[in-house]
Each structure stands twice: as structure tokens, then as C-alpha cells.
Amino acid sequence: NAGVTQTPKFQVLKTGQSMTLQCAQDMNHNSMYWYRQDPGMGLRLIYYSASEGTTDKGEVPNGYNVSRLNKREFSLRLESAAPSQTSVYFCASRRDTQETQYFGPGTRLLVL
Amino acid sequence: SQKIEQNSEALNIQEGKTATLTCNYTNYSPAYLQWYRQDPGRGPVFLLLIRENEKEKRKERLKVTFDTTLKQSLFHITASQPADSATYLCALLNAGNMLTFGGGTRLMVKP
Secondary structure, eight states: OOOEEEEOSEEEEOTTOOEEEEEEESSOOSEEEEEEEETTTEEEEEEEESSTTOOEEOSOOTTOEEEEOSSSBEEEEESSOOGGGOEEEEEEEEOTTOOOOEEOOOEEEEEO | OOEEEEOOSOEEEETTSOEEEEEEEESOOOSEEEEEEEOTTSOOEEEEEEETTOSEEEETTEEEEEETTTTEEEEEESSOOGGGOEEEEEEEEOTTSSEEEOOOEEEEEEO
């Protein structure tokens, strides 16, 4: 049981470049989430997906898009990266009958 | 607006003592509150959940209290160990049925 996995672990982008952050979970959870974590600001929700085929905006969705490819996978796309998107990105998943969220190891993104 | 506050300054304590971390919130009436542990370079890991009708919850050396009148939760680690050194995050279920996280408090336990 790998839990929640994220790729890549670290990425450097130039302003204007695009990239997709990948997330997968093997716990058969319906709900999946993307957060960003910045120093002193806590985790902020970018997008979430309550089930396969559905996605909704969180607190800070601007500049991002998501795809719930299937029940296992939830990807986050930056179409045109900006320095303000330099952050650590965490994916999480949750079983419907529990409130606990399970987090991946994170992707550290630096936009120059 | 809804706000969660955790002490941003690191808490330094001696091994064996009890560590107490605070989570204060405003403009919330959360159904429950959670505490997570985060080690450097890793994702948060769930520790405890306490509901609005519960005053206290325990798990091994951990204890959480929830005072909905004061709008405050206290997180205690008794007989602390250097391995308890980490950042501890509190999280509340917000009006949109999503978790809102505090900024976390870093705990350093010295031998």
C-alpha cells in the first residue's frame, strides 16, 4: 500500500512555462485534494474532487486547472507558471466515511 | 472572515516535560477540529480529531481539548521526547465543508 504518491518531487520552471503535477492514491478514496503550503500561511486548498468526474474550486484556484482522470489519479496543471506559484504542493485523499485526510510527500516547485 | 491562529514562534521544551500547543479560531462554529503532525520535507500526518460535543480526547501521550466557548483547542504531549520534534497543524471544518488549516507551530524537544 503506497498511500498517496506525487510526482515529481522537485521542479524548477521558468516564468510562463507549463507543467502538470501528478497525484495517485491506492486506497480507493473518493475525495481528493490539492493544497499549496507557503511559509507561515498554512495549507490552502486549490481544488478538490469529491468523486471521479467532478472537480470544484477551493480557496486559491486562480492560475491552476485540475483533472480527475479516474478514481486513483488527480492532476494539477499550471498553464503559465508565475513566481507567485513557487510553493510546496500537497495532494491528499479521504474516504467518504472518515474525516481524516491522507497526504502525499509533496512537490516542491520553484518558478524563476 | 474565518481565521485560525497558531503560535508561529517555535516552542522549545526539555525532554520529559509536557508540551502544550494552542489553536485559536474566530468566526467559526466548526463541527470538529483535527491535529496533524508534519516533519520537514514530508506531508502532514493525522493525529487526532475532536468533535464539538467532546471536551477532551486522548491517544497514548497525546491529549486534545476543545472549548467552543473560548474558540480554542489545546494540544498536549506528555513526557515529551526528541522524536516529538515537528510542526503541529490544527485544522477546522469550515462553512464550505472543507478543512481550513492553521499555520502550524514548530515544537523542539531538547534532550
